[in-house]
Amino acid sequence: MTLRHQIIALAIVPLVISILAITTFITWQSANLAKNSIDTFEQNMLKTKEAEILNLTNLALSAIQTIYDKAGSDDEAAKQQVAAILTSLDYGKDDISLSTTMTATISSIRARVSGMGTIGSTLPTRMATRSLPN
Numbered sequence: 001m002t003l004r005h006q007i008i009a010l011a012i013v014p015l016v017i018s019i020l021a022i023t024t025f026i027t028w029q030s031a032n033l034a035k036n037s038i039d040t041f042e043q044n045m046l047k048t049k050e051a052e053i054l055n056l057t058n059l060a061l062s063a064i065q066t067i068y069d070k071a072g073s074d075d076e077a078a079k080q081q082v083a084a085i086l087t088s089l090d091y092g093k094d095d096i097s098l099s100t101t102m103t104a105t106i107s108s109i110r111a112r113v114s115g116m117g118t119i120g121s122t123l124p125t126r127m128a129t130r131s132l133p134n
Helices: 003-070 076-088
Strands: 096-099 108-111
Touching: 003 076
Parallel strands: none
Antiparallel strands: 096 108
């Protein structure tokens, strides 16, 4: 190899190595940023949906509160009124369903929300275990 080729090789090889290192680092950093952004978005979406479910649960509970307060332990008319009120509530497009009876507790709150899966298991237990009269 002539001196000219050696000088060109000494100039090009470090340049190629630098370009490869920078490209690898930028690709790795972009992948990490994308993953972190997706994770943060999913967490924020989940928190928003949980808050929405909690608000809808509070709405349902406040809709039956007067009947709940006045009902006796074995009041069939109150049970039918509560069932009618809860089934008539419109929870929007998110397909939220409440599983309630007057003789049990609100035992499940489920939501199938735009691919987010079941969220009801993470609601605060004070809302999921609100007792109704026996």
